[in-house]
Amino acid sequence: MSLEIPWVEKYRPKTFDDIVSQNIAINNLKEFIKNPNMPHMIFAGPAGTGKTSTAMIIAESFLNRENLSVNLLEVNASDTVRIDFVRSVLKNFVNQNLISDSSLKFVILDEADNIPGQVQQALRRIIEKASLNIKFILLCNYINRIIDPIISRCAVFRFVTLPKEKIIERLKHITKKERLQIPADKSEKFFELLFFISGGDLRKAINTLQMSVSLELLDNLELNEILRISGFMDEKTLKDLTMAIKNKDFGKSREIINSMETLDSRNFIRQLMEALPRVNINLNEIPILRSYIGEIDYRISLGANEKIQVSALLAGIIENIE
Numbered sequence: 001m002s003l004e005i006p007w008v009e010k011y012r013p014k015t016f017d018d019i020v021s022q023n024i025a026i027n028n029l030k031e032f033i034k035n036p037n038m039p040h041m042i043f044a045g046p047a048g049t050g051k052t053s054t055a056m057i058i059a060e061s062f063l064n065r066e067n068l069s070v071n072l073l074e075v076n077a078s079d080t081v082r083i084d085f086v087r088s089v090l091k092n093f094v095n096q097n098l099i100s101d102s103s104l105k106f107v108i109l110d111e112a113d114n115i116p117g118q119v120q121q122a123l124r125r126i127i128e129k130a131s132l133n134i135k136f137i138l139l140c141n142y143i144n145r146i147i148d149p150i151i152s153r154c155a156v157f158r159f160v161t162l163p164k165e166k167i168i169e170r171l172k173h174i175t176k177k178e179r180l181q182i183p184a185d186k187s188e189k190f191f192e193l194l195f196f197i198s199g200g201d202l203r204k205a206i207n208t209l210q211m212s213v214s215l216e217l218l219d220n221l222e223l224n225e226i227l228r229i230s231g232f233m234d235e236k237t238l239k240d241l242t243m244a245i246k247n248k249d250f251g252k253s254r255e256i257i258n259s260m261e262t263l264d265s266r267n268f269i270r271q272l273m274e275a276l277p278r279v280n281i282n283l284n285e286i287p288i289l290r291s292y293i294g295e296i297d298y299r300i301s302l303g304a305n306e307k308i309q310v311s312a313l314l315a316g317i318i319e320n321i322e
């Protein structure tokens with residue numbers, strides 16, 4: 001067993017056939033890239049579904065190791081791609097002479113949907129003026145955040161959420177390769193827990209598996225400890241909170257929230273959503289409540305105080321208890 005290399009890199013797919021459960025996109029891409037005059041591409045879909053791995057497989061299928069580092073620019077656009085970057089680094093890369101006339105150059109922009117609109121306009125002009133030897137691959141979770149002029153110049157491939165059984169199958173494959181000893185009586189619950197924590201993100205599931213090993217949590221396999229470390233409520237805390245909500249005890253609910261050492265609001269909301277069926281919510285109010293939960297989540301994403309918003313959410317739920 002080796003913990004020196006991140007397992008998401010160690011077990012990153014190397015060929016199209018290694019990509020998990022994206023048959024439609026991959027089968028189309030296999031045919032698509034046979035033509036070196038292919039247009040630019042957008043890969044859209046949830047996190048951890050194979051978009052980055054697929055983009056790298058495409059680049060590596062055209063570029064050998066010697067010119068991969070020279071003819072490939074891979075950037076996390078969320079942090080890096082601002083107007084200065086587009087006008088200097090990106091423009092210079094696109095305009096550099098190719099190593100050979102037959103070589104392609106690839107620009108892979110991860111999290112492209114986080115590039116500000118004004119910067120996307122500048123990026124659009126770069127894409128428009130790029131030679132046929134330059135291929136852009138934009139990766140995004142939400143394609144509606146990419147401006148239409150860029151979308152119209154790209155072939156769009158959609159990546160779907162990975163099914164539970166495929167994620168667990170991959171985790172078991174890594175477990176076998178790393179020769180991990182997981183208590184047989186807790187094995188299935190462990191993999192179910194990794195899937196729940198991941199929210200369908202295979203990369204996150206693999207990282208959680210490696211974290212569990214590095215923190216030596218597999219010996220006794222304390223599942224609640226894995227939940228807490230991953231930013232979720234343990235089973236007892238969730239049970240106590242559910243009971244307080246069911247009893248319409250807002251004070252007790254707030255007391256439980258305030259007692260939590262760390263509060264990851266997104267994870268908290270996920271757990272609370274799954275617990276709603278247990279607290280006798282008026283069925284007619286569930287659509288309204290889901291809309292309210294979305295509003296709370298949006299406020300938090302804009303920087304609102306997490307505990308205040310979570311308290312407001314609890315009050316909203318309790319108000320709709322039958």
